[in-house]
Amino acid sequence: MVGAPLAAIVSAGSSKFGALEGRLGREIFAEAALEAYERCPNLDPKKDINAFFLGQFLGSSLEHQSHNAPVAAGWAGLAQIAATRVEAACASSAAALRCGVIAVASGLFDVVMVGGIEKMTHRETAEVTESLAMAADYPFEQWQGLTFPGLFALMATAHMDKYGTTEEQMAKVAVKNHRNGAKNPKAHLQKEITLEKALSSKVVAWPLKLYDCSLITDGASCLILTKPELARKYTDTPVYIVGTGQASDTIGLYEREDLTTLRAASLAARQAYQMAGLTPKDIDVAEVHDCFTIAELIAYEDLGFCGRGEGGRLVDEGVTEHGGKLPVNMSGGLKSKGHPVGATGVSQAYEIYLQLTSQAGNRQVEGAEIGLTHCVGGSGASAVVHIYRRVA
Amino acid sequence: MASSHNTIESFYKAIAEGKLVAGKCRVCNKLLVPPRPLCPHCYSSNFEEVVLKGKGKLLSYTIIHVAPPQFRAMAPYTVGIVELEEGPRILGVIHSPSGRPLKIGQEMTVSFDTNVHPTWPKWPRYFFKPAEDVDSKSWTS
Numbered sequence: 001m002v003g004a005p006l007a008a009i010v011s012a013g014s015s016k017f018g019a020l021e022g023r024l025g026r027e028i029f030a031e032a033a034l035e036a037y038e039r040c041p042n043l044d045p046k047k048d049i050n051a052f053f054l055g056q057f058l059g060s061s062l063e064h065q066s067h068n069a070p071v072a073a074g075w076a077g078l079a080q081i082a083a084t085r086v087e088a089a090c091a092s093s094a095a096a097l098r099c100g101v102i103a104v105a106s107g108l109f110d111v112v113m114v115g116g117i118e119k120m121t122h123r124e125t126a127e128v129t130e131s132l133a134m135a136a137d138y139p140f141e142q143w144q145g146l147t148f149p150g151l152f153a154l155m156a157t158a159h160m161d162k163y164g165t166t167e168e169q170m171a172k173v174a175v176k177n178h179r180n181g182a183k184n185p186k187a188h189l190q191k192e193i194t195l196e197k198a199l200s201s202k203v204v205a206w207p208l209k210l211y212d213c214s215l216i217t218d219g220a221s222c223l224i225l226t227k228p229e230l231a232r233k234y235t236d237t238p239v240y241i242v243g244t245g246q247a248s249d250t251i252g253l254y255e256r257e258d259l260t261t262l263r264a265a266s267l268a269a270r271q272a273y274q275m276a277g278l279t280p281k282d283i284d285v286a287e288v289h290d291c292f293t294i295a296e297l298i299a300y301e302d303l304g305f306c307g308r309g310e311g312g313r314l315v316d317e318g319v320t321e322h323g324g325k326l327p328v329n330m331s332g333g334l335k336s337k338g339h340p341v342g343a344t345g346v347s348q349a350y351e352i353y354l355q356l357t358s359q360a361g362n363r364q365v366e367g368a369e370i371g372l373t374h375c376v377g378g379s380g381a382s383a384v385v386h387i388y389r390r391v392a
Numbered sequence: 393m394a395s396s397h398n399t400i401e402s403f404y405k406a407i408a409e410g411k412l413v414a415g416k417c418r419v420c421n422k423l424l425v426p427p428r429p430l431c432p433h434c435y436s437s438n439f440e441e442v443v444l445k446g447k448g449k450l451l452s453y454t455i456i457h458v459a460p461p462q463f464r465a466m467a468p469y470t471v472g473i474v475e476l477e478e479g480p481r482i483l484g485v486i487h488s489p490s491g492r493p494l495k496i497g498q499e500m501t502v503s504f505d506t507n508v509h510p511t512w513p514k515w516p517r518y519f520f521k522p523a524e525d526v527d528s529k530s531w532t533s
């Protein structure tokens with residue numbers, strides 16, 4: 001049934017994002033879980049939560065810890081329930097959220113927890129760079145010296161050539177997201193930056209510079225989902241998930257016909273809009289995957305917020321600013337809030353939950369009723385889109 | 393049944409011999425680079441190996457400044473995606489002996505690294521050069 005809620009979010013939690021020294025991923029996750037429990041006193045986590053899906057990307061390489069789902073479930077005080085790790089590179093916990101939605105919508109479980117973890121800052125930047133590159137194709141991208149920023153730089157060069165997008169328009173995304181992140185007490189970098197500073201920062205993978213890139217961050221996030229008809233048992237202010245979409249594409253960017261769009265994201269968006277019975281015009285607030293500034297401009301186009309090639313114009317016109325018609329990345333995005341890769345997808349949903357329940361403080365988008373999250377794995381071999389409503 | 397000439401290893405073995413090869417599907421005639429055991433267009437597993445001309449057009453490029461440890465000595469270096477004349481696309485390092493700025497759409501030629509380092513990368517490498525630079529005397533690998 002078009003527009004019928006699939007699941008309800010009855011609570012959400014997030015750790016502080018940043019360099020969380022001296023703590024393992026499981027300990028950071030416990031901080032996120034505790035916030036979710038405190039927000040939902042009617043819930044008994046041990047008794048009520050029936051299943052757990054955890055997104056994590058780099059636990060194996062950076063924390064020397066695979067199999068973190070049962071670990072995190074235990075440290076969050078859950079019973080001996082089914083706990084499964086989901087991996088889709090940077091979209092890991094967005095995919096875990098979708099598993100949770102499917103688990104609830106199937107009728108198999110009444111209440112599930114979904115979450116994400118990444119612990120990154122304890123390792124050298126070169127090690128993290130190398131681990132992140134694992135999301136790229138091994139024999140034909142990593143092997144040829146391509147880096148993760150390099151993938152998005154190839155998209156940026158193509159977008160600039162095809163549509164006239166400029167380095168300044170990309171830098172404006174960074175300025176906007178830092179301005180938003182400065183209002184988010186959980187953000188990694190709570191400071192504004194100037195356009196000049198962004199444009200003059202050192203080159204990482206031309207045309208992308210340091211301030212075009214998201215941050216290496218530690219963090220964890222979680223949501224508690226239930227069947228829509230059970231939502232009021234736990235909270236007076238549920239947020240309903242009314243659309244979910246996920247698609248995939250070739251892992252190699254070089255194999256794709258068009259370097260200026262993420263086909264998986266366009267497909268995932270189409271599924272989610274159709275399921276929700278909504279169009280891009282209906283969205284009041286969105287969190288999109290700005291792993292690099294060009295990715296946010298491409299996201300505007302893939303999500304139908306503007307036409308192809310018009311992403312730069314949208315940011316020039318301030319449409320996606322706080323106070324604009326469609327504010328994007330009010331949390332600060334991956335750029336300023338930080339990008340603990342496995343935690344990012346659920347963290348985006350956490351921000352939309354806060355926005356739709358008027359808990360977003362001085363970054364609140366007034367009257368927001370419908371929200372969207374867009375999360376990309378690697379260079380777009382996976383993409384996950386969800387649509388949320390305040391009223392069922 | 394997969395044969396020995398439609399694997400990633402066979403692709404790189406050909407590179408070591410100075411050849412860029414594709415798997416040509418004997419059923420639908422599509423060219424697959426890299427070669428693979430199953431044609432994603434018609435599900436055939438019947439391929440022949442064909443040698444490509446190694447010429448194409450530059451689709452996009454980036455200049456990598458922050459490189460992984462294995463490539464740090466090369467940085468900054470240019471990586472690009474080239475659409476080959478026969479259709480398939482591949483990604484690789486671009487050497488530009490003349491140092492002239494690259495232009496999207498310009499003609500590129502594939503070359504081969506005959507000086508293969510025995511450890512990393514274990515597979516031999518191909519790279520691209522702007523076609524206009526191919527005869528340049530100033531070029532050294």
Ligand SMILES: [Zn+2]
Pocket residue numbers: 417418419420421422431432433434435436
């Ligand atoms: Zn075929």
